Amino acid sequence: MMHGQALIDRLGDRLAGLRGRLTPNAEMDKITWFRAGGLAEVLFQPADEEDLAAFLRAVPEEIPLTVVGVGSNLLVRDGGIPGFVIRLSAKGFGQIERTATGGINAGAAAPDKRLAAFALEEGIGGFHFYHGIPGAVGGALVMNAGANGVETRERVVELRGLTRKGEITTFLAEDMDYSYRHSAVPAGVIFTSAVFEGYPEEKAAIKVAMEAVQNHRETVQPIREKTGGSTFKNPEGTSAWKEIDKAGCRGLMIGGAQMSPMHCNFMINTGTATGYDLEYLGETVRTRVLENSGIRLQWEIKRIGNFRPGHAVQEFLGQLL
Structure with missing residues (x-):
């Protein structure tokens, strides 16, 4: 992955006139709710829709573009994200x-x-x-x-x-x-x-309905932890947390990553988790559920970026594909 400033310099005049912010080597762990992961080669925050359109026209199609939101259900791998990461600002969008x-x-x-x-x-x-x-x-x-x-x-x-x-x-x-x-x-x-x-x-x-939603979240979800929300989609006919629990993965830890003891379909960073820890834990859970019930859980959390060399994580740990 090229240094972020080198990518900006390479495009030179193409990016002239943009009103948004270009940040080379942006720390994605400051954005994601997991508080883990590598750098974005360049983070672009467009000023508004017109600015975003000008940026898209300016950047050659062979350069990767990745769009992120508030980072709530996002796992960034430790090797970082090549090309440009686009994050829409609340001010402009x-x-x-x-x-x-x-x-x-x-x-x-x-x-x-x-x-x-x-x-x-x-x-x-x-x-x-x-x-x-x-x-x-x-x-x-x-x-x-x-x-x-x-x-x-x-x-x-x-x-x-x-x-x-x-x-x-x-x-x-x-x-x-x-x-x-x-x-x-x-x-x-x-x-x-x-x-x-x-x-x-x-x-x-409406207020009663919203309060019921909030009460449910506070009662059954670890909302005050560094988490990405629901880790896996619910399989047809059952709930992901039930299958994770039956496979003995409630509270399971790898490095600084843990399946929440409170709601075991929520993966949390206990404080020191890397992107590798989190993804390896997720694939361990998928493997154990597959072995236990024959169900192939599908990730709901979006995983993006490159693995650090020597730290790739295979689906189902490469054992049961």
């Missing part, structure tokens, strides 16, 4: 406002919790579940984020983004082929905002 037709237009960097709070203020029902999701709108659009029995696909109507060439593109919700923690977002598209619709509801009822 965090707007939330009513539409002319009574819906909600939300920027991709707006926190899910703020979208829920806005809906409460406006008396719009159906958004209480976002109060319990520690991410931002962009991630919710890509992965069809959901909680408490509601998913993003039930609220989103239209999505707006930029292609890898910097062209504005829009999608209707039905274009996204949404399913559990999945969407058919085309490769290279970066969502910048979306329109959502709910329904009129009394604020008192």
Whole structure:
């Protein structure tokens, strides 16, 4: 991986005129909620959609681009991330406002919790579940984020983004082929905002629903730990935590990484975990669940970047592929 400043210098005049911030060798452990992982070769935080479009047009397509959000369900490998990492700022992409037709237009960097709070203020029902999701709108659009029995696909109507060439593109919700923690977002598209619709509801009822979501999180999830949220997707017909528990992995530790004793589908950094520790623990859990129940757990946490030389982690530890 080239030094970050060398990549910026290589592109030279192509990047002239950008209003956003370019940070070479950015420390991703300061961004991710796991507080672990290597460097981004260059981190770019665009000023707004127009600035992002100019950046995309300027960067040759052979240079890797990786988009990250608030870092809540992100595991960065210790070898770092080559090319540019794009992180949308709340200032440029965090707007939330009513539409002319009574819906909600939300920027991709707006926190899910703020979208829920806005809906409460406006008396719009159906958004209480976002109060319990520690991410931002962009991630919710890509992965069809959901909680408490509601998913993003039930609220989103239209999505707006930029292609890898910097062209504005829009999608209707039905274009996204949404399913559990999945969407058919085309490769290279970066969502910048979306329109959502709910329904009129009394604020008192919305507040009760949001409080129930919060109480559930505080009661059963280790929300005060360095965690990435749910580690694995729920397999069909069962829950990931049940299979992890049956395989004897509640509280399992590798290095500074641990499967939470409180909720064993939550992986936590106890203080000294590396990206390697966390991913090796996850693959150990997948291996033991496969051996115990024949179920192949699928990662819900997004893992990005390169392994450090000599510290690669194979799926299912390479034993049961």
